[in-house]
Amino acid sequence: NTSPTKIISSGINAEYGEKMPVYKMTIFAPDEIVAKSRFWYFLRQLKKVRKVNGEILRQTEMSNTSPTKIKNFGIWVRYDSRSGSHNMYREYRDVSRTGAVTQCYRDMAARHRARPHSIQIMKIETVKAADTKRPVIKQMHDSKIKLPLPHRILKYNKKSIFVADRPSTMQ
Numbered sequence: 001n002t003s004p005t006k007i008i009s010s011g012i013n014a015e016y017g018e019k020m021p022v023y024k025m026t027i028f029a030p031d032e033i034v035a036k037s038r039f040w041y042f043l044r045q046l047k048k049v050r051k052v053n054g055e056i057l058r059q060t061e062m063s064n065t066s067p068t069k070i071k072n073f074g075i076w077v078r079y080d081s082r083s084g085s086h087n088m089y090r091e092y093r094d095v096s097r098t099g100a101v102t103q104c105y106r107d108m109a110a111r112h113r114a115r116p117h118s119i120q121i122m123k124i125e126t127v128k129a130a131d132t133k134r135p136v137i138k139q140m141h142d143s144k145i146k147l148p149l150p151h152r153i154l155k156y157n158k159k160s161i162f163v164a165d166r167p168s169t170m171q
Contacts, residue, residue, distance in 0.1 A: 002028040002101050004062040005035040011049040022057065023047065028101045028121055032059065042120070064096040072132050073100035076122040079114045087122075091134045097124055 005027050011020030023043055029035035036059070040051045070093055077088045090107070092100040101121060108114040129141045139145070151169045 002030055002105070003098055004028050004101075005032065006058075006060050006062055007035065007039045007056060008058045009039070009043070009049075009054050009056045011047075011054040020049070020054075023049070026062070028098070032061075035059070062097075064098070067095055070095050072127040072129060072137055073097060073124055074127040074132075075100065075104050075124045077104065077108065078120045078122055079108060079112065080118040081112060081114065089133075091127065091132055091137045093137060093140060100124065 006024065007027060008022060008024045010022045025039055025042060027035045027038045027042075029038055036056065039056075040054075043049050043054070044051075073092050073094060075090045075092065077090060079086055079088070090104055092103045092107075094100040094103060101124065104121070105116055105119060108119055109116075132138050132141070153169065
């Protein structure tokens with residue numbers, strides 16, 4: 001299970017002793033150690049700042065603001081496949097950002113055989129119901145939605161336990 005960690009760091013210029021710009025990232029990782037490692041990996045790629053030339057100013061684990069309300073999340077993903085690097089936009093419904101990211105990792109593994117280390121989450125935003133794009137998410141916004149109730153079990157207090165016919169669970 002991944003949890004979002006916000007990391008703020010700064011580079012240090014050893015020659016002059018002056019501070020470099022401050023960098024902030026939200027990393028989804030299972031624990032603090034992996035979050036720090038991924039942070040330095042991305043910072044080295046983006047800004048050419050190595051762990052030796054920088055310091056972490058603050059590391060905080062983000063909490064969910066409204067854990068009882070279901071939301072639509074849009075996730076911008078970049079992942080490396082066997083043939084190259086690809087950008088994607090994906091939508092998920094969940095009560096938390098963490099749950100949506102976990103769904104994304106599992107979905108990417110199932111559909112594209114992408115491993116977690118090859119997936120980079122670029123951005124994650126809450127999307128309004130009117131702005132969703134994917135039909136799977138849009139169908140959940142219908143106020144008169146009806147979901148099937150398959151395999152209903154008979155209430156045995158209304159019928160005898162020993163009967164000649166098999167119970168019909170599909171209707």
